[in-house]
Amino acid sequence: MLRSWGKGTLERKSRFDGDLGEKGLNSDSDRELKWSIAQALQEAFANRDIEGFMRLYADDVKIWHNNDLVEQSRSDNRASLGAFLDMFDALEYSNVKLTLTEDGFVQQHSVRGLLKDGRELLMPAALIVRLRGELISRIDEYLDPAPFFRLVDEQAHD
Numbered sequence: 712m713l714r715s716w717g718k719g720t721l722e723r724k725s726r727f728d729g730d731l732g733e734k735g736l737n738s739d740s741d742r743e744l745k746w747s748i749a750q751a752l753q754e755a756f757a758n759r760d761i762e763g764f765m766r767l768y769a770d771d772v773k774i775w776h777n778n779d780l781v782e783q784s785r786s787d788n789r790a791s792l793g794a795f796l797d798m799f800d801a802l803e804y805s806n807v808k809l810t811l812t813e814d815g816f817v818q819q820h821s822v823r824g825l826l827k828d829g830r831e832l833l834m835p836a837a838l839i840v841r842l843r844g845e846l847i848s849r850i851d852e853y854l855d856p857a858p859f860f861r862l863v864d865e866q867a868h869d
Contacts, residue, residue, distance in 0.1 A: 756796075
């Protein structure tokens with residue numbers, strides 16, 4: 712998917728690295744479900760669609776972040792994710808590498824974003840996503856928040 716943000720073109724790249732496993736843990740339908748949930752997660756992010764995230768989450772989902780060591784509930788994540796998404800005119804996961812696991816998937820990517828003031832964010836990140844049935848039961852998010860904090864600090868000093 713290509714997006715023009717005025718300063719250049721961003722391309723989202725996805726690569727399927729699913730391990731089929733010797734134990735047959737990933738049937739065709741299991742792989743397809745995991746792949747479709749990963750795609751839906753990427754679309755919710757790119758569309759800044761908080762309800763899209765909520766549709767993917769189990770009621771008792773837990774979302775943990777390495778930068779604050781906080782484990783969020785669904786409602787806590789709705790609030791913090793919503794505030795983050797509202798800061799941007801455009802967002803996407805770029806350079807996506809997806810590896811399926813027995814109980815979900817691992818996604819490595821860069822967060823690319825265009826803030827409302829025109830500045831751009833590029834922040835490396837990874838998600839470990841666990842599924843229960845067709846819903847996300849847990850996300851462990853690892854990211855380097857330094858690029859984001861630099862932008863916030865620059866804005867405070869403008």
